[in-house]
Amino acid sequence: QKEVEQNSGPLSVPEGAIASLNCTYSDRGSQSFFWYRQYSGKSPELIMSIYSNGDKEDGRFTAQLNKASQYVSLLIRDSQPSDSATYLCAVNPIYQKVTFGIGTKLQVIP
């Protein structure tokens, strides 16, 4: 079992819809959780971090964490074609050694 699991996609959503990206992790001791966005041919950039159970909102993005279920999600409201990218879930089971999922490719259809 991989430490961080993501569906590679592609996940296709129409413009204006909510995109829901999901991630599960195996190490119950993990404390920090991140979502990175990576455009094709570019480097990853952080869009959300979350450290405690519940929801964290930043603009159109909401990160959700459920440690009991070992589940992290990212919701993108009012999806735009510019949101089309690969979204990487990252977890740190051991401090300072972040583990990434393979990423989910999101396609927003105009």
Place this chain on the structure above:
Amino acid sequence: DAGITQSPRHKVTETGTPVTLRCHQTENHRYMYWYRQDPGHGLRLIHYSYGVKDTDKGEVSDGYSVSRSKTEDFLLTLESATSSQTSVYFCAISDPTDPRANTEAFFGQGTRLTVV
């Protein structure tokens, strides 16, 4: 953008030759990382450094070595390049205020390495 520069950006090398990739930062961040990114595997940690001359292995360290003689530079060396090391290599930096926690990492532009 965080001040991270990777060099070279692209390289083609022959099997069996040594290759060194350089990561240079101007942010004075304590932690530096080398990742490789491959289709179907995502980003995998090769080595990381938590200070000058302080390094540790990641999950895919075989065939790679690193050195950090200055805060700003972190070198990744492929001792004898193989075709399986064809990949995109990313350097990243972070600067946690609490070593037990984690803060966001900032990534360099990447180096595309092809071993023929």
